[in-house]
Structures are given as structure tokens and as C-alpha cells.
Amino acid sequence: MLHYAVVFFIIALVAALFGFGGIAAGAASIAQVLFFLFLIVAVVSLVVGLVRGK
Template sequence: MLKLALLFLVISVIAGLFGFGGISSAAAGMAKILFFIAIVVFLVFLVLALIGGSAIAGR
């Protein structure tokens, strides 16, 4: 997911350099959305790992 966010960021920068403002802002928006989704997924997995790890250690 972060690879896609980075890809959209690069597309946004390149499109901005060539003067395609609409494509650049759309790609930047997609990069932002994908980045925040990746952060949320990371936090969910982190919480699940902490809960699962403490359950195993408590046995």
C-alpha cells in the first residue's frame, strides 16, 4: 500500500513539473488517502499483535 502511495506521489510531482495541475492534484489526493489507509492498517495490526502477544505470554 505504501508503494502505491509513493508511486502516486511521484506521478503527482512529475505531472506538476510538466504543468498538468489537475492530474497532479488528483494523484496527490490518492497518495494522501493511500498513506492514511496504510497508517490505519499498521495501527490495527500493531494493536492486534500486542493483544495477541500478551495473551500468549499470559499462558
């Protein structure tokens, strides 16, 4: 999931470089959502791992 966030971030940078503002904004928002989903999944996974370890 983090990989897809990085890919969309790079797409946003390239689109912004060439002047496609709408595409850049869309790709950046997708990258932001995927990054936060990755963080949530990582924290939940960490908590579940700590609880099962006891």
C-alpha cells in the first residue's frame, strides 16, 4: 500500500511539472489517502502483534 502511495506521489509531481494541475491534485489526494490507510493498518498490525505476543 505504501508503494502505491509513492507511485501516486511521483505521478502528482510529474503532472505538476508539466502543468496538469487537476491531475496532480487528484494523484496527490489519492497518495495521501493511501498513505494514511497504510499508517492505520501498520498501527493496527503492531497492536495486534503486541497483544498476541503476551
